[in-house]
Amino acid sequence: MNKVKEPYVQLSISVEHKDLARGNKIDHNFQIEFADQLAKLESFNKHLYRPNTYLHKWWARRCGTTFRAILKHLVDDKDKQNFYAPGGLEGKIILDPMMGGGTTLHEAIRLGANVVGCDIDSIPILQARATLTEIPLNQLKSSFNSFYDHLYTKLAHYYRVICPFCGGSHELKYVLYGAKKSCSCDEVIIVDSFVLRHNSDGSKIRLAPESFDILYDDMVFSPSQIKNKYTLLEKHQRSCESCGEKYKEDLSQPFYMRFYPIAIVGDCPENGVFFKSPDREDIDLISFADSKRTKLDLVLEKFKIKYGPKSKDLLNREITNYLDLFSSRQLLFLYNAIEELQKYESATRLKLAMLLSTSLEFNSMLCGYKGAKKNRPGAIRHTFAHHAYSFPSTALENNPLHRSRSSGTLQNLFISRLLRGYKWAIKPVERRITKNKTHKVEIKGEVDFGFEKKEFARLQNGNQNFLLIQGSSSNLKLPDESIDHIVTDPPYFDSVQYGDLAAYFRVWLKEFLPSEVNWDYELDEAAVDQQKNGNGQYKLILGKIFTECYRVLKGENGRLIFTFHHWNPKGWAGLTIALKRAGFKLVNRYVIHAENQSSVHIANQNALLHDVVFILGKSNDTQYFNWQSPNEIRKEDSYSFCEDCGTLVGFLLNSSLTEEEISAEWSQKLTKSIK
Template sequence: MKTPLDTDFNTDFANQIAQLEAYNKHHYRPNSYLHKWWARRCGSTFRLILKQLVEDEARRDYYAPGGLAGKIILDPMMGGGTTLHEAIRLDAHVVGADLEPIPVLQARATLTPVDMVALEKAYKQFYTALRKEITPFFQTKCPQTGVETPINYTLYGVKRICNGRSVIMVDSLVLRVESDGSTVQLCPRCHAVLVDTAVCSCGDSAEKPPLLEKGTKIFAEQPAEFEDDYSIPHYQRYVPLALVMRCPRQKGLRFKAPDGHDLALLALADDLRQTLPFDRADFAIEPGRKSRQLTPREIDNYLDLFSSRQLLYLHHAIQLLPQFPPEIRLNLGLLVSTSLEFNSMLCGYKGKNKRRAGAIRHTFSHHAYSFPYTALENNPVYPRKASGTLQKLFQSRVRNGRLWAQKPRERVIGKRYSVSGKRLSVNSKLPFVEIVGERDAGVEVQQVVEMTAEQVPSFLLLQGSSTALDLPDSSVDFIVTDPPYFDSVQYSDLAAFFRVWLRHLLPDAANWAYDTQESAVDPHQLDSESRYTELMSGIFAECRRVLKGENGRFIFTFHHWNPKGWAALTVALRQAGFALVNRYVVYSENPISVHISGMKALLHDAILVFAPKEAVDMVWERPSHINQSDSEQFCYDCGTFLGWVLQQDVVETAVQDLWQEALL
């Protein structure tokens, strides 16, 4: 029996909606963005894929609810959980597996129905208690009125040596350009905060280290040569230069240089840091491909990436969480963990221009570790819903996500406002429509045998290697996933930044002692081509084992410039016994995304549809050439070539030669 996806996929519609979603994916599917994860694909694309597996043609429409009731969908490499969320909305049972604990915890938190009244009450209790402990360290006085007010964030410069003299480096001396053209800037001599045209009277008498802007080439009439003192912990390499707040008696942001009282509070936090019960051995950095960026700076412990106030925040959060019920504790623990992306001493400042949204350049804005000259220490318990605060994150990641999950919406494309003759009601200024009858939630089960046709949509989560899935043979109808790409970003390595804290925030919620060497893209020494092929072969073999007979389909998205990546994929598919049924190409990446900007990045994904080879009668012709000048055509040609190679009777060692020749 064929599926509609075997022969048909609306790529025009998929591209239209993906080009909109790619710019702000978290606004389109807020419930799947509770915690930081990387390389998420557009949910709309996966909804379209799943809709083409629906038997009832009337329910196959993108805007029609449901359609997969009773079907079991597996994602063996679930990452951000896109497949699970999209499939459970269509009334399917879903199984998600991942070696990493963060995807498992995030899926459990976001797929489990929660009493929002109870969650809101618990959050308020948690936030109030946390704020009581932390706020005293984030208080200052408004420089204009003298009124005590909470600090929004603190800006730091980094200490360096230039031509033998101590200096402090910043990204820019200008801290703010208002809409009327007025500025807030730092005096490079005495570090005073100067508003608009004010001129500092310090002259040459200032005794503080001079402030230098990033890119300084000449200092003291000599070519600037810089050195760094890595003998002190990372957090101590930064000097506070400006406190930013909102005075209750005045409008707009206020900037001030820290005074004696402010510095005394910072010193007190530093003293308390020494009393915190954190064992440095628990936070040691294991060198992976991304975390090796920390080694040249002699950073070997995650604790050193956080200020003393940030560690106090984490300590009190850890102390407060055990009082809450497990499902509430899971949500709050993930909330605190994801807040660390906006609350570390790796955060930069991008609030110079008032017209630019948000002041924080978060820790992983470049999918890597970066080290700003102007570091930003956020106030996580700031009472307003400001960028990176608990108040803001609870609103955007938890409250908005759960409300959306109860009434999912989809973007309406063009002038289409009806499904099966029924008019769609557009309930916002943007053309979004609620998909009546859908819910992004289900009931968690412990075994796949509990997933019956009579059962409401359910989910099963497996933490462990997908080379050995705890599932019966022929137990899932379809497998839809997005595998890690050969030589891709080391997400497991980057995730350690959160993992070391989550195992203290949620110690009993996951297996924190798992072996990262089982990751398909290993963050340590085994991330070789052969290891990738071996692990993907093992995962694909398990997919073949658990997939139901001739009607089962194995579907995933993929793209890669490197012939070794395609060759590894081909070998894994051959060993597992899969053949290509069809391939489609869809838009996938925002071209101005900061982590691909300026790179030779593919902006499209190939959607590859496979079935057990004995169920495939399609004969693939070798393409005359692979177009390497166009992202979309390249992915299409590679998909076609993959289908052809899978049908060739050649030894595995010849597979890479075929790809190498094709992608010369």
């Protein structure tokens, strides 16, 4: 294999590949350095670079700039191949069979393509429909204002607090709670830190551990007015100094009752944000909401937590239904929102429902508090700050109806998710890097909206149409050779099974949108299941999906393109076998910087920092590079490691090795490479 490198281009040429003039641009070159520069910028603030894609939480999204670059290399018209030129895929049909966050759909629609997106989970379907469907801006604003005003009028009285300075009743921003625990001789309240806030003048607002008073430095600012029996401790003190036992939470209590209010944070027009120790009125408000909780018509069975790789962490703490993750005020907010949603027409209801579901990430008793850090005053640590359930010592009960643009409020989410997304969608903006400076470039003539079609036959009339399929991509029900290109991001062998985490949102979305999608489905055909992948599920499911991709993909120039990296030989073997079962051959592979760097080290503490972009075609229709097996997988650096792994995939797809021999080859090559 001769390898030629030019500025911004990685070009792989086989001496046996005779016809470089044919095929797609991406078969022969890809602007690696250019794509890497943009992806590095975007990866830190993806929601700002592609706001219309980020209405709702989904995990492991890929950078839109990377996928735009890939799609631009599939454009036939040379005048439109430039990254900053509008369009170029008009008349083409692009499929993403594992669409997740919908990156491929959004990027392809902007380029004028018609797109098909498939996912087994309902949330990607709902998000794609909501973000690709345009509603006039005035209608969007008026609908949200009406929705918000109704909820505020009905529920604002639950979120009031008396200002300790002026004595007036004002909006509550949030309540801070400590975790209740005990040993055999004491009952304690555990918090992350006694410090509640670092002020800009260097002073601190903190808790007095002896009295629960709130102090301004060493001065009592808001004395505790509620006598309690608890000892206040920071979380690093895990065991009792007297009896030696570890402190434990009372698992017989509903989760929302395992916390004790330690500080009320309010917002006064005259005196600004203030912290105060809870008084009797504050406690009575919480108790009043608790009394209303039992009257809500929410069926426990619908919110039952099923066992899964991540949800087991809830079950292990005797949390058996999702309702218990929310305070009574939060449940009142959600219950009233369900009723109010039904007043709106379908497209508007969908956007409002997705906004509500998004707010769940910032409004649960799993939310933590980052205000103790100097650079994060008052910041919420949202429910899925990590790709798992985490349980804070200092929990934060947010006020979703606060009228300011505070983190996690409906007002803030409407502006940052829906409004900003709409404005960007009608005037998409990219970044250009010139002399180490970044400039915004409006892509005139593009929009990030489309037209939903319910049947494939109707998809082909016009441009920027989209078809959404909920179900397994192993049976797409699309005509043979009807798809021009497939661009996707398959799950990694042992990545998190996001369908399990998504149940947190799904149980509520089912209440918000009971008939919008099929809710009676199982995730058994998801490619990722950490418990089953070792038994071959990964290559089995992925093989079925790739086989279906092979069937629907057009012949000579049709391409299957995806990114991948891994350290586990089972992951690489599963991918290779799945592709080989389908019949795909490797046209080319490129190595790009990974957006989410692996913590796994391949050798000498060198982390896995790159992805392989695979370009594959149908074996009966394309001439292929004569890939040679690397003598060994280089482990000196991440780039070489990924390049060699990509090359080995190409060799194995061309080989006559059995599946057992392929697995053995990967094991032999990688076992001595990974440390």
